[in-house]
Amino acid sequence: MNPIYLDNAATTQVDEKVLKAMLPYFTEKYGNASSQHVMGQEAKRALEDSRSVIAKSIGAKREEIIFTAGGTEANNFCLKGCFFAEGNKGHIITTKIEHDCVLNSCKWLEKQGCEVTYLNVDEEGFVSVDELKGALRPETFLVSIIHGNNEIGTVQDLVKIGEVCKEKGIMFHTDACQSYTKVLINVDKMNLDFVTLNSHKIxxxxxxxxxxxxxxSKITPLLHGGGHEFGLRSTTENISGVVGFAKAVQVAGNSDIRYMNKLRAKLIDGLLKIPNVTLNGSKGDERLCNNINVSFNDIEGEAIGGYLDAYGISSSTGSACSSNTLDVSHVLKAIGLSHEQINTSIRLSISKFNTKKEIDYVLEILPKIVEKLRKMTPIKL
Ligand SMILES: Cc1ncc(COP(=O)(O)O)c(C=O)c1O
Known part of the structure; x- marks a missing residue:
């Protein structure tokens, strides 16, 4: 059996069509998009065509898309850039289940004098619109709420949240790194002023x-230099990268979503047949089509992950992005799991490249691993 990669919320395999689209921009079409000569103009065209693809996919205008070096930079740019444009004062509302790059930017901003409210979520990971309304202050300038959660897959109702922000005239940002191409995003319908996107999850x-x-929108650039990206982010553009990003958006289709939904349902059904397993995150349709997060409740998630790895199956405990730290998952904590339960949890995240056969294999192996571990190391909750 080939390795079975079930950590697609951490990162994904590059699609061959994407790779093929990118390759000429390393070897033949390597011009600098700011150069006036033919090769420079060829690069410029590729940059602007890619920008149009991304813009169209979220109902935006071409000149409203600023390329960055990833989701972390885009989130930092939005939060810090808005605070600086506000005159280094004011209040941001975010949630307790954001990605670390939002939470740590907010913590940094607090040290610079920004006030930040971190909204609670319910046991499935949903933000309450009433709590949001109650948190608004005259000095609130930005609401930043993640769209699809990277750990538990819960998808927030951005239309409702956007209505609240619009009514109060407050700027609205979402981190859509996990939901992009999986859940429809429309900047006008959702009243969004800022959206963070990235390429390596798709x-x-x-x-x-x-x-x-x-x-x-009022935002101050973080990178000053030659005035690239409409003066908002200077540095020579990563043409091969943006061409690959746009290709990834073009090849993503609704049939992939339907396919992942089926695989996910199969995997969740099978996992819930194992005694004492509980599903974390949304129990309904408002869940990312590629996310599964379960607690085994009496055995260590790390131990299960280790055994799965030995069988060639990649999984993740909590958020892979934050596994550099030993802290327990702040997302699982926010939905009310105890420290012990959090330690029994794993995330399996699928992609269009996973097969039914792979899921069957996981469902054959995993119950055996669980049975073995339960005999060896039961945790008392
Ligand atoms: C929700 C979310 N936001 C932001 C990021 C960071 O994106 P990047 O790895 O492109 O910096 C990730 C991925 O780790 C993510 O899942």
Missing amino acids: HGPKGVGALYIRKD
């Missing part, structure tokens, strides 16, 4: 992302 290359910035 079978594109790593190190590329984008920030959608609604025309005329």
